[in-house]
Amino acid sequence: MKKTSLGIFTVASLAIACQSGNQAGYDASGLDSTALASITEEAYKSYVMKLSSDEFLGRKPFTKGDTLTVNYIQEQFKQLGLSPGNGDSYFQEVPLVEIDTKPVSPTLTFTGANGSLTVKHLDDFVVSSKRLQNDIKINQSELVFVGFGIVAPEFNWNDYANIDVKGKTVVAMVSDPGRYDKSLFKADTMTYYGRWDYKYEEAARQGAAGILLIHETGAASYGWNVVRTGWAGPQLAMVSDDKGASKTEFEGWISQETATKLLNLAGLPKDIQEQAKKTGFKPVPMPVTTTFALKNEFRESKTNNVIAKIEGSKRPDEVIIYTAHWDHLGIGEPVNGDSIYNGAIDNASGVAALFELAKAFKAAKVKPERTIVFIALTSEEEGLLGSEYYTQHPIYPLKKTVANLNIDAFSPLGATKDVSVVGFGQTEIEDYVIKSAAKFNRTVKGERNPTTGGFYRSDHFNFVKNGVPGLFMGSGSDFMEQDSTVINKRKAALGGRYHTVRDEVTEDWSFDGILADIKLFFDIGYTMSMEKSFPNFKPASEFKELGDKRLAK
Incomplete structure (x- = not known):
């Protein structure tokens, strides 16, 4: 065809x-x-x-490089004879907030009945927060493995079925089921449900305290170095009326190696991630807890879209x-x-x-x-x-x-x-x-x-x-x-x-x-x-x- x-x-x-x-x-x-x-x-x-x-x-954005760049682009638009695209201005101010989240400790420890697992910031996990509050502390948060972390009625899929994750930390995989079974979702064409930002949004809707995404290079289409670089420093976000209260308290990633160790610590089947790729999977509570202590520094400022027209x-x-x-x-x-x-x-x-x-x-x-x-x-x-x-x-x-x-x-x-x-x-x-x-x-x-x-x-x-x-x-x-x-x-x-x-x-x-x-x-x-x-x-x-x-x- x-x-x-x-x-x-x-x-x-x-x-x-x-x-x-x-x-x-x-x-x-x-x-x-x-x-x-x-x-x-x-x-x-x-x-x-x-x-x-x-x-x-x-x-x-929000650095000297921001100012230098937008001024350069404006000057090129002028030299090319383009008219300002926003009334008499080439700029559209975009108000954002920069949030710099740092763990209080360079390590994170998961504790279970059979022992504990300690992982290193940046090497094994990254974490950020969209909450505009200086201190974030989550004590003994219970973990739940929620497969892909997807709720998609049109595909008859619900990874949060029959479980309450309020105040808990959910652990989810990237991508969507169609990547692994062409009879599901849109086969090997990823849907929006497979995106990390959707999974963050859904975890917040479910009332989770936090979410940890399991990184896997093939499914994410980039290596851990990209996660480390992209989430290690200050993050920008839209300025919301509720100061980020509708978001989870933290959003993060863990490496696949860390995830394997964590799921093993929880005593879950070795093939639990494979089970999560199949129809009928139900979320699994993990008899593991963790405590997060984060420090946020934030500042509101403006950056710019640069706009011109013919x-x-x-x-x-x-x-x-x-x-x-x-x-x-x-x-x-x-x-x-x-x-x-x-x-x-x-x-x-x-x-x-x-x-x-x-x-x-x-x-x-x-x-x-x-x-x-x-x-x-x-x-x-x-x-x-x-x-x-x-x-x-x-x-x-x-x-x-x-x-x-x-x-x-x-x-x-x-x-x-x-x-x-x-x-x-x-x-x-x-x-x-x-x-x-x-x-x-x-x-x-x-x-x-x-x-x-x-x-x-x-x-x-x-x-x-x-x-x-x-x-x-x-x-x-x-x-x-x-x-x-x-x-x-x-x-x-x-x-x-x-x-x-x-x-x-x-x-x-x-x-x-x-x-x-x-x-x-x-x-x-x-x-x-x-x-x-x-x-x-x-x-x-x-x-x-x-x-x-x-x-x-």
């Missing part, structure tokens, strides 16, 4: 392309060659290198929003003397693309009929907070927002014949991707590993949760370079850079594929900008009802 659909769209798009090719300013494929020519490697590379340089101190020529009230998050991890634990997490791929590469896209829209022979908005979002690394704030306080009505085209972490491995859409099958934006890709002689596929839940892991998801279709797209895996030795050498050189100090621009980067993806992003948005229809979600999407409601308003 997918191959048939692709063929239909390819033929249709080629027909459209031939018609468009007859218009002034377009080549035979229906592409605006003048606009595309304005996207250059020299300019793009200079933007990426600047944003990922040590000068910006890792671009962490006003539409005929329907300026209808907007297409390109987004890329500007933030990264700042300064952290030194590795071989380097403590700046530069974030070149994640996501200087995306912000630089906003500049190149702006140049292309400004150079277009025929100006876009709808308004094109560019937003460099803050605090994605802290839990998609910049996009969450924007969608809760939209500058452009969500009803008039045609789509969100989100750019997060381009691949520097090289050009590919295919393009990967994360969450393929979710939105009608995919139809535009297929049509535009055909103009570049590229095919469209879903992501290589849908079990990671990528559709729920970047800023487009906050638009999606509010009924606005979002696109998260990147290079494919069918490389134009035929010499596998070259590709394998790049993979070896560039691998393992995610959330490390090694995420910098090096001689191993190939920019061909990135530029090709930027040009594809341009044509998708440009095509939408010339139409009157609004894309929606696909019938099988769990967000279709939200999309229908938005368009019906």
Whole structure:
């Protein structure tokens, strides 16, 4: 079916392309060659290198790097001739709270009838809190193993069935059952239930005092080093009216090795995690207790989304929003003397693309009929907070927002014949991707590993949760370079850079594929900008009802 659909769209798009090719300013494929020519490697590379340089101190919100970064982005938007996107300002203030949680002791001890287990902070566990209180103390909290920690009536699944966890600490696995049994949930395409933030939310709804997630590299799609780096220092959160009282008192992770020892201490069956992956699993009380003592320091401050626009020529009230998050991890634990997490791929590469896209829209022979908005979002690394704030306080009505085209972490491995859409099958934006890709002689596929839940892991998801279709797209895996030795050498050189100090621009980067993806992003948005229809979600999407409601308003 997918191959048939692709063929239909390819033929249709080629027909459209031939018609468009007859218009002034377009080549035979229906592409605006003048606009595309304005996207250059020299300019793009200079933007990426600047944003990922040590000068910006890792671009962490609430630091000097924050101020330097947003001012730089504003200046580039001005130089490119873009109008302010928030009235007469390029900034949208985002109020957040920074919470620095530290255990009183560098170790944590679990006590059971058959002995005790002591583990080390950072090496074996990490912990944070969203509560705005200085001291958090939980005495002799009982532990409960709740499998995946999921309550999903539509999938007939309840990991909290017939148990009261109020005041207790729940221990849960990452991912969802579909990863292990394709007859469950959405098979190997992770649902939102598999995300760590959902599990935190559900534990709070159940009244748990705290939650410990069991890290497993395959299921999480990243190693313990990412957990250690991401949760070890100060965390940002939205400022809530209840000062975090509706959250659990603590949220944390434990390594798989620690979890194995802990479950053994509790006397649970060695295969208890395997049992939890099967229908009918019930939560299991663990005859183990622990005591948490945490110190919180917090401060409320503001960071900024940076917003610019090109006003539409005929329907300026209808907007297409390109987004890329500007933030990264700042300064952290030194590795071989380097403590700046530069974030070149994640996501200087995306912000630089906003500049190149702006140049292309400004150079277009025929100006876009709808308004094109560019937003460099803050605090994605802290839990998609910049996009969450924007969608809760939209500058452009969500009803008039045609789509969100989100750019997060381009691949520097090289050009590919295919393009990967994360969450393929979710939105009608995919139809535009297929049509535009055909103009570049590229095919469209879903992501290589849908079990990671990528559709729920970047800023487009906050638009999606509010009924606005979002696109998260990147290079494919069918490389134009035929010499596998070259590709394998790049993979070896560039691998393992995610959330490390090694995420910098090096001689191993190939920019061909990135530029090709930027040009594809341009044509998708440009095509939408010339139409009157609004894309929606696909019938099988769990967000279709939200999309229908938005368009019906």
